[in-house]
Amino acid sequence: MNIDQQVELLMQGTEYGDETMKETMAKELRQRLIQSEKTGKPLRVYCGYDPTSTDLHLGHTISMRKLRQFQDLGHEVTFLIGSYTALVGDPSDKNKARPLLTEEKIMENAETYAEQAFRVLDKEKTLVRYNGEWLSKLTLVDLIRLGQNFTVQQFLARENFAKRMESGTPIFLHETFYPLLQGYDAVAMETDVQIGGSDQLFNIMMGGRKLQEAMGQKPLVGIICGILPGTDGTQRMSKSTGNIVPINTGAEDMYGKVMSIPDSAMDIYFRLATRYAPSAVDTLLSELASGSKHPRDVKMELAREIVSIFYGEDAAKPAEAAFIALFQKKAIPDDMPEYELEDGKTVLDVLTETGLVDSRSNARRMVKQNAVRLDGEKLTDALAVFPKAGVLQVGKRKFVRVK
Numbered sequence: 001m002n003i004d005q006q007v008e009l010l011m012q013g014t015e016y017g018d019e020t021m022k023e024t025m026a027k028e029l030r031q032r033l034i035q036s037e038k039t040g041k042p043l044r045v046y047c048g049y050d051p052t053s054t055d056l057h058l059g060h061t062i063s064m065r066k067l068r069q070f071q072d073l074g075h076e077v078t079f080l081i082g083s084y085t086a087l088v089g090d091p092s093d094k095n096k097a098r099p100l101l102t103e104e105k106i107m108e109n110a111e112t113y114a115e116q117a118f119r120v121l122d123k124e125k126t127l128v129r130y131n132g133e134w135l136s137k138l139t140l141v142d143l144i145r146l147g148q149n150f151t152v153q154q155f156l157a158r159e160n161f162a163k164r165m166e167s168g169t170p171i172f173l174h175e176t177f178y179p180l181l182q183g184y185d186a187v188a189m190e191t192d193v194q195i196g197g198s199d200q201l202f203n204i205m206m207g208g209r210k211l212q213e214a215m216g217q218k219p220l221v222g223i224i225c226g227i228l229p230g231t232d233g234t235q236r237m238s239k240s241t242g243n244i245v246p247i248n249t250g251a252e253d254m255y256g257k258v259m260s261i262p263d264s265a266m267d268i269y270f271r272l273a274t275r276y277a278p279s280a281v282d283t284l285l286s287e288l289a290s291g292s293k294h295p296r297d298v299k300m301e302l303a304r305e306i307v308s309i310f311y312g313e314d315a316a317k318p319a320e321a322a323f324i325a326l327f328q329k330k331a332i333p334d335d336m337p338e339y340e341l342e343d344g345k346t347v348l349d350v351l352t353e354t355g356l357v358d359s360r361s362n363a364r365r366m367v368k369q370n371a372v373r374l375d376g377e378k379l380t381d382a383l384a385v386f387p388k389a390g391v392l393q394v395g396k397r398k399f400v401r402v403k
Contacts, residue, residue, distance in 0.1 A: 001073070003030060003033050003034060003037070006033055006073060007026055007029055007030050007033065008278050009069055009277060009278065010029060010066070010069055010070065010073075010223065011025075011026050011029070011223070012271055012278045012281075013062070013066075013225055013226050013268075013271040013272045014223060014224050014225060014226065015198045015224055015225070015226040015227075016198075016201065016224050017198070017201065021205075025221055025222055025223070025224075028221045029193070029221045029223070032192055032193070032221055036075070042074055042075040042076045043070065043075040043076065043192040043193055044075075044076050044078070044189060044190060044191050044192045044193070045067065045070045045075050045076065045077050045078070045191070045192065045193040045194075045195065046067075046077070046078035046079075046080050046185075046186075046189060046191055046193075046194060046195070047063045047064070047066070047067055047079070047080065047194065047195040047196060048080040048081075048082045048085065048131065048182065048185060048196075049079070049080065049081060049082060049113055049117075050081075050082035050085055050086040051081060051082070051083070051086055051106050051107075051109035051110040051113050052086055052106075052109065055112070055116070055239075055246060055247075055248055056113065056116045056117070056246075056247055056248070057237055057239065057244040057245055057246050057247060058228060058237060058244070058245040058246075058247060058254075058273060058306070059227070059228045059230070059236065059237030059238070059244070059245075060247075061117075061119075061120050061247060061273070062197065062225050062226070062227075062228050062272045062273060063195045063196060063197060063225050064079075064117055064120040064121060065120060065272070065273065065274075065275075065309075066195045066223060066225055067079070067120075067121060067195060068120050068121055068122070070193065071121065071122055071125050071126070075193075076127070077121065077125065077126055077127065078126075078127040078128075078129055078189060079114060079117050079121060079126050079127065079128050079129075080129050080130075080131055080185060080189075081110045081113055081114070081128065081129070081130045081131070082131055082182075083103075083106055083107065083110060083130040083131060083132040084130075084131050084132040084135035084136060084181065085131060085135070085178060085181050085182055085185075086106045087103065087106065088174055088175070088177050088178045088181060110130070114128045116247060116248060119247060119309070119310045119311075120309065120310070129189075131181070131185050131188075133188075134184070134185075134188040135181055135184065135185075138184070143177070143180070146180045146183070146184060146211065147180060149210055149211060149214045150179070150180070150206070150210070152176075154206060155176050155179075156171075178203065179202060179203045179206060179207035180207065180211070182203045182204075182207050182208065183203070183206075183207030183208045183210065183211035183212075184211060185208070186207070186208035186209075186211065186212055186220055187208075187211055187212055187215050187217060190217060191208065191212070191220045192218075192220060192221065193220060193221045193222075193223060194208050194220050194221075194222055194223070195223045195225065196222070196223075196224060196225065197224070197225050197226075197227050198224050198225065198226060198227055199227065200224070201222075201224055204220075204222040204224065205222050208220050208222070209222065225272065226268065226271075226272055228268065228269070228272050228273060229243075229261075229265055229268065230243025230244060230245075230388075230389075231243045231244070231245065231257055231260050231261050231388055231389055231390065232262075232341075232388070232389035232403060233261055233262035233264055233265035233389075233403075241388075242385075242387045242388040243388050243389060244257075244388075245257045245258060245306075247310050250311075251307050251310075251311040251315040251316060251318070251319040252318075252319045252322045252323070254303075254306065254307050254310065254311070254319070255303045255304075255307050255316070255319035255320060255322075255323050256323055256326075256375050256376055256377075257375065258299070258302060258303040258306050258307070259299055259300070259303050259323060259375075260375045260389070260390045260391065261299070262403070263295045263299070266285075266288070266295075266298060266299060266302060267281075267285055269302055269306075270284065270285070270302060273306055273309075274302065274305045274306065274309070275305065275309065276305070284298060284301075300320065300323075303316075303319075303320070303323075304316045304317075304320055307319050307320075326376045336391070336399040336400060336401050337354070337355075337399075337400050337401070338400070338401045338402075338403055339353070339354045339392075339400050339401070339402050339403065340403055341386060341389060341402050341403060344385060345385070345386050346382070346383055346384060346385055346386060347363075347367065347372070347379050347381065347382050347383070347384055347385075347386050348360055348363050348364065348367075348382040348383060349386070350386045350392065350402065351363040351366070351367075351372065351382075351392075351394065354392065354400045354402075356392065356394040356398050356400055357394060363382060364382045366394055366395070367379060367380065367381070367382040368382075371394060371395050372392075372393070372394055373392075373393045374387065374388070374390045374391070374392050374393075374402075375390040375391055376393075386402070388402075389402050389403050390402055
């Protein structure tokens with residue numbers, strides 16, 4: 001690729017909330033790439049992951065795909081495990097303070113992170129580091145000096161903090177440490193490029209860039225990735241909302257979950273979660289818009305691509321065959337009634353409110369008889385919270401699309 005093509009690829013799917021900032025980052029990235037090409041010295045690129053749970057989902061891997069793009073272009077990539085930042089807890093996308101984890105729990109979670117990441121990254125070319133390597137050595141005086149570079153007003157202006165102030169929800173002092181510590185990661189590694197989701201915009205732009213500049217380093221280029229919506233197509237992918245595509249549950253499960261996303265989400269899935277070049281995505285979506293390609297065929301191409309990334313093409317083909325056997329040959333209709341899922345609704349609630357059953361007792365009986373499925377998977381507990389959006393089926397002929 002020439003420099004223009006590299007910039008286009010690396011900036012695909014980025015969101016800054018400000019066009020001027022995006023143009024600035026693209027310009028700085030171009031300059032770094034030109035300099036790297038002239039000197040033959042690869043850029044130092046990283047993304048940090050706090051091990052707050054044991055399993056990763058597709059949403060976590062969006063930034064990993066961006067790391068892989070830099071890796072394929074010959075740059076030095078670090079997969080940073082936030083063994084110390086996880087002790088503080090990132091407040092970026094939270095409307096309340098995160099529960100604090102123990103060091104033991106963090107390290108237990110961290111054991112699985114890198115191996116799961118190698119489904120996307122090239123293991124032989126990836127540096128895995130833990131930020132406790134340098135953050136554990138900071139003294140109280142060091143922390144005070146880091147804090148001198150920021151104002152309380154800057155923190156309180158953040159959208160989530162402002163909302164918490166307005167609602168009277170507490171903002172704990174330790175939460176303001178997080179951008180300082182994340183910024184110091186960039187300083188310690190002398191980072192050229194930092195990757196993160198749009199919820200990390202403040203931490204990257206106000207943390208890493210500002211702190212590097214204050215400490216005499218050239219401020220990094222922030223590559224801010226868009227947030228992947230979950231299988232409902234609207235809310236961000238999150239384990240708490242049940243709309244995730246896990247990356248460790250098998251090719252067939254992943255294929256089926258990608259096929260359950262609404263058509264409206266295909267654009268962002270192609271741009272964030274696939275290996276397609278921007279021009280290829282544009283061509284595919286224009287064919288979809290013109291009607292020359294059927295949405296189902298395009299979505300199957302999307303599912304094949306995503307499964308291939310994590311499990312290889314040899315696993316993607318049988319996963320697709322299994323989906324066709326389960327869904328298409330059972331003649332699931334394209335058009336069906338829709339139901340808007342509300343938080344806290346149980347399987348029993350949804351079955352009765354959609355009209356798929358005529359009574360709660362009948363709903364319990366159908367669940368007990370294994371006659372209730374969501375995207376082909378049996379629902380076995382009538383009193384459980386309804387897990388996620390998807391195609392709900394009772395028996396052979398009754399269907400509702402839960403959104």
